[in-house]
Amino acid sequence: MLLLLFMSSMFASAANTPEVPVEPLTAEIGKGARPTLYNLPLAHSRYELPASYVTARELFASAYQDFADEAPELAAPKFMAVAALLKAPKPATTYSVAFADMRLASYRNAVLCFQEAGDAEGARKALAKALQQDAENAEAIKKLVAGIR
Amino acid sequence: MNETAVQMVTSRDMANAIASATTGTDARAATAQHTDLRNYVNANRANLSPDAIAQFNAYETTANRSEARRDVGGIPAADRAALNSTMELNTARATVSRDFGVNVRDGNAPWTTEELSRVHESFSGMPPADRTRLQGLDLIRDHAASPESQAEMGTRGTVAGEYSPNTHTTNGVRDRPGSISMFDTAFPAGTTPAARQASTHIITHEAGHAVEGRARDDAMVAWSMANDGRSAANTTLNAASNAQAPDWPAFNNASRTLAAVRPQTDEIRGVLTAENTITTRMSALQSATTPAAVAQAQTALDAAQTARDTALARLPASGPAREAADARVAAGNTLETSTRAVGNARAAFTTQDTATNARLAELRQVATVTVATADGRRASDTNPLITSATRSNELAAYTTARGREAAVSSYGASASPEGYAEAYALYQRDPGFMRDHFPRQYAFFHANHLNPRDVPPPRP
Numbered sequence: 076m077l078l079l080l081f082m083s084s085m086f087a088s089a090a091n092t093p094e095v096p097v098e099p100l101t102a103e104i105g106k107g108a109r110p111t112l113y114n115l116p117l118a119h120s121r122y123e124l125p126a127s128y129v130t131a132r133e134l135f136a137s138a139y140q141d142f143a144d145e146a147p148e149l150a151a152p153k154f155m156a157v158a159a160l161l162k163a164p165k166p167a168t169t170y171s172v173a174f175a176d177m178r179l180a181s182y183r184n185a186v187l188c189f190q191e192a193g194d195a196e197g198a199r200k201a202l203a204k205a206l207q208q209d210a211e212n213a214e215a216i217k218k219l220v221a222g223i224r
Numbered sequence: 225m226n227e228t229a230v231q232m233v234t235s236r237d238m239a240n241a242i243a244s245a246t247t248g249t250d251a252r253a254a255t256a257q258h259t260d261l262r263n264y265v266n267a268n269r270a271n272l273s274p275d276a277i278a279q280f281n282a283y284e285t286t287a288n289r290s291e292a293r294r295d296v297g298g299i300p301a302a303d304r305a306a307l308n309s310t311m312e313l314n315t316a317r318a319t320v321s322r323d324f325g326v327n328v329r330d331g332n333a334p335w336t337t338e339e340l341s342r343v344h345e346s347f348s349g350m351p352p353a354d355r356t357r358l359q360g361l362d363l364i365r366d367h368a369a370s371p372e373s374q375a376e377m378g379t380r381g382t383v384a385g386e387y388s389p390n391t392h393t394t395n396g397v398r399d400r401p402g403s404i405s406m407f408d409t410a411f412p413a414g415t416t417p418a419a420r421q422a423s424t425h426i427i428t429h430e431a432g433h434a435v436e437g438r439a440r441d442d443a444m445v446a447w448s449m450a451n452d453g454r455s456a457a458n459t460t461l462n463a464a465s466n467a468q469a470p471d472w473p474a475f476n477n478a479s480r481t482l483a484a485v486r487p488q489t490d491e492i493r494g495v496l497t498a499e500n501t502i503t504t505r506m507s508a509l510q511s512a513t514t515p516a517a518v519a520q521a522q523t524a525l526d527a528a529q530t531a532r533d534t535a536l537a538r539l540p541a542s543g544p545a546r547e548a549a550d551a552r553v554a555a556g557n558t559l560e561t562s563t564r565a566v567g568n569a570r571a572a573f574t575t576q577d578t579a580t581n582a583r584l585a586e587l588r589q590v591a592t593v594t595v596a597t598a599d600g601r602r603a604s605d606t607n608p609l610i611t612s613a614t615r616s617n618e619l620a621a622y623t624t625a626r627g628r629e630a631a632v633s634s635y636g637a638s639a640s641p642e643g644y645a646e647a648y649a650l651y652q653r654d655p656g657f658m659r660d661h662f663p664r665q666y667a668f669f670h671a672n673h674l675n676p677r678d679v680p681p682p683r684p
Binding site for chain 1 (some may be wrong): 566
């Protein structure tokens with residue numbers, strides 16, 4: 076009897092003055108802003124750029140679309156693969172500096188995607204490998220590693 | 225208003241005045257001439273071109289040396305000859321620079337008067353519209369191409385000249401202007417017509433690269449400068465987002481604590497309703513993409529906070545509800561600060577992103593830009609989808625016009641930009657030969673880069 080009385084009073088209260096919930100938090104509101112990605116710089120050569128240049132740009136576009144499709148875990152390794160395709164030409168050429176810039180943009184995007192996917196360890200591992208292979212961007216890579224959260 | 229134009233004293237004018245002052249004089253007269261000329265220069269410096277001042281400086285060095293030695297007959301003949309050579313070179317530099325708008329620079333080798341005369345002859349042979357593509361370029365004399373450049377040439381030969389677009393930018397600034405470099409092999413020894421022709425071909429070939437690619441190169445630089453700005457703004461935006469990230473969970477926790485207070489009185493419901501409005505408006509501030517939208521979102525947030533403060537005033541001064549509400553307000557204020565930083569950073573980023581898109585549109589006017597399938601994405605997403613932007617419209621038009629016709633030289637067959645440059649140089653130097661042997665390419669250049677010497681053959 077007592078239970079019935081309690082329940083009826085609760086229903087009456089709910090019907091008259093509904094509780095105010097906390098505003099439902101969408102992913103956008105609750106998690107803060109999604110990161111924005113970097114563009115891939117352009118390179119130029121007096122002659123033809125190597126075929127890997129176009130392959131890298133196509134892969135970059137694919138990774139970018141993965142991120143836009145909210146699949147950062149797919150995008151991150153693709154961005155690292157872009158950097159690998161754009162390895163420093165040997166011997167150095169007139170587009171070496173541009174390729175180094177392109178690799179850095181790819182690393183930056185990879186880190187953003189790894190973080191977005193909640194895989195900070197993956198970001199650290201990928202950059203540790205890149206650090207061994209990319210002398211031109213060594214300092215920038217170290218800064219990126221230090222900034223991984 | 226009626227103004228009288230002041231005639232600038234040129235390099236050539238000054239050289240003539242100096243020649244007059246140094247010929248056939250004794251020491252006394254030479255010193256007097258030197259003094260007169262120096263006084264004239266000091267009094268009229270504003271009307272002297274930099275090249276004229278350079279001429280005077282060369283003269284002054286020679287004259288001072290002669291006066292210090294107390295040369296009896298004025299400046300000795302050998303010194304006069306050396307001075308004249310220097311002034312001729314200065315005049316040649318000034319003339320090439322003035323007539324074509326290039327910056328004549330010595331690299332690790334010095335330009336000579338003869339070499340600059342070959343440059344002048346080569347550039348003069350180009351149609352006036354094509355010459356505008358040379359303006360602003362550095363014209364550099366080096367002994368040999370850089371190892372990087374030679375590496376690109378590979379085994380195809382020794383680089384004799386080089387057009388360098390220099391499209392790389394750093395922090396929104398072009399590293400250096402485009403350039404044409406000429407190397408020792410571009411200037412065969414001797415002054416025979418054959419040697420001169422060889423130089424002219426190489427110089428015109430490199431100028432042809434500028435004609436073919438300059439518009440694309442400048443547009444690419446403009447895009448890169450804008451993209452540098454976008455990258456910097458993006459770094460700021462992502463840092464602001466990272467800084468903001470922990471503020472959301474704190475805010476959400478404070479919200480849940482307040483919502484969990486029981487009993488939920490009308491006063492608490494009033495505060496919760498007001499706080500929910502703040503949450504929504506905080507989100508709008510976070511997502512704002514223009515300075516105006518940031519300001520608008522901030523105003524709306526301020527209004528929501530005023531309403532919230534009114535609701536807060538109705539709460540008891542102490543107790544669980546008051547504590548939870550105060551905690552929520554404090555968390556909200558913290559979040560507001562970091563969210564405003566995100567909003568401002570996003571607006572700055574959007575401005576740069578828009579600029580990059582505008583530069584891409586301009587690049588597309590002068591080059592073939594291929595883009596990966598966008599799958600219906602927003603237009604602003606085009607930049608990361610660029611797969612190629614290296615082929616100028618000029619080169620594309622030439623390639624189409626040429627069809628299957630052979631390249632004009634074996635070197636021209638090595639790469640399509642080289643094919644263009646070789647054909648351009650041949651047409652400008654010998655349009656008749658081009659017409660007879662490469663009619664398709666001749667037709668292209670005749671239609672688009674008409675050389676004044678390209679006259680129709682007489683009718684039989």
